[in-house]
Amino acid sequence: MKKWLFLIISLIVIGFFVFEDIEFAEVPRMEVAVEKDQLYRGELVLVNGEFPISKQGLPNDIVLLEDYQSMAPGLQMVDPSILISRNLLQNLGLMIKDAEKDGIDHFIINSAYRNLDKQAELYEEMGAEYALPAGYSEHNLGLSVDIGSTEGSMDTAAEGRWLEQNAWKYGFILRYPSNKQEITGIQYEPWHFRFVGLPHSAIMYKEDWVLEEYLAYLREHTQYKTTVQGNKYEITYYKAADGLDISIIPEQPYQVSGDNMGGVIVTVEL
Ligand SMILES: [Zn+2]
Known part of the structure; x- marks a missing residue:
């Protein structure tokens, strides 16, 4: 009896995580091009002794x-x-x-x-x-x-x-x-x-990252998904050298920011 209960709870938990991912992946997307100037502006632009x-x-x-x-x-x-x-x-x-x-x-x-x-x-x-x-x-x-x-x-x-x-x-x-x-x-x-705006400030606070670390993470892993104050976000990094087309979800709000290091970060709210 206990085994069954454990199995059912496990399936619900697994199902929840799978469902979460499908929710992000299965929404229809569309490609839009960003302007080159965008590489240098936005709330995530890094300015320091090097840039x-x-x-x-x-x-x-x-x-x-x-x-x-x-x-x-x-x-x-x-x-x-x-x-x-x-x-x-x-x-x-x-x-x-x-x-x-x-x-x-x-x-x-x-x-x-x-x-x-x-x-x-x-x-x-x-x-x-x-x-x-x-x-x-x-x-x-x-x-x-x-x-x-x-x-x-x-x-x-x-x-x-x-x-x-x-x-x-x-x-x-x-x-x-x-x-x-x-x-x-x-x-x-x-x-x-x-x-830096939400959800970025929440992510950096939670992960104990400064801006340099956050941008380095995005550059390396290209994506970060999170839920902040009840809203779901998908943050994606695009390397400008690979083109300036980004993927967004029609009708859903999104923000674009350059990182001032040759990349663009797109934040889609789901
Ligand atoms: Zn100051």
């Missing part, structure tokens, strides 16, 4: 934070000249609002978007040890934000702790963790958050 931003990757939704503060009420800024991407600000606003519900509300923005001139100025002023040359900083992409706390340094302040645990839910990742210095080439920066 500088290219002109196609420069953002086009930069606004003066002060003019758009209604998108993130309660957020302080270190000076009124801070520029920020509208898309990033929108997600930042949602995150700050939820942090407030947990009683964490002493955030201050120290820097967000920096144009190439500003970056060159900073590099000149601070030197190579404290700043990156123009084009090699994520701040030039408009996808990064330096968030501080008016209560103290971010490695100990409640704001830093909260972000470290929760930022992924809003598409952000702690870009330079203390245990990944050898991979990122950048020392621990508890204030620097990068927007």
Whole structure:
């Protein structure tokens, strides 16, 4: 009797996994071509000491934070000249609002978007040890934000702790963790958050990957499937050298991002 029960439960479990895979595999697909410029832009673009931003990757939704503060009420800024991407600000606003519900509300923005001139100025002023040359900083992409706390340094302040645990839910990742210095080439920066969007931030948080590691995984394995907050995603890597045709599911939302290293990542929501 017990053997039968075991068999039935096993079949249900196996069936569930097989069914999950079939669900992804059997939907009708269609091929679409992506533009070459796409290789250099999108939320997963890697910019580091090795891969500088290219002109196609420069953002086009930069606004003066002060003019758009209604998108993130309660957020302080270190000076009124801070520029920020509208898309990033929108997600930042949602995150700050939820942090407030947990009683964490002493955030201050120290820097967000920096144009190439500003970056060159900073590099000149601070030197190579404290700043990156123009084009090699994520701040030039408009996808990064330096968030501080008016209560103290971010490695100990409640704001830093909260972000470290929760930022992924809003598409952000702690870009330079203390245990990944050898991979990122950048020392621990508890204030620097990068927007990569969901489901990528959730995957990187769960797998304990920095962006370099995540992109390397995708390049090697070409696919990652996951369920995040009840939504199913299929993430596929395409090497541009093999052509720029990608496979999508008609009528289903999808996102395309270059990796700035000759690849394109397509995220299909199922
Ligand atoms: Zn930064």
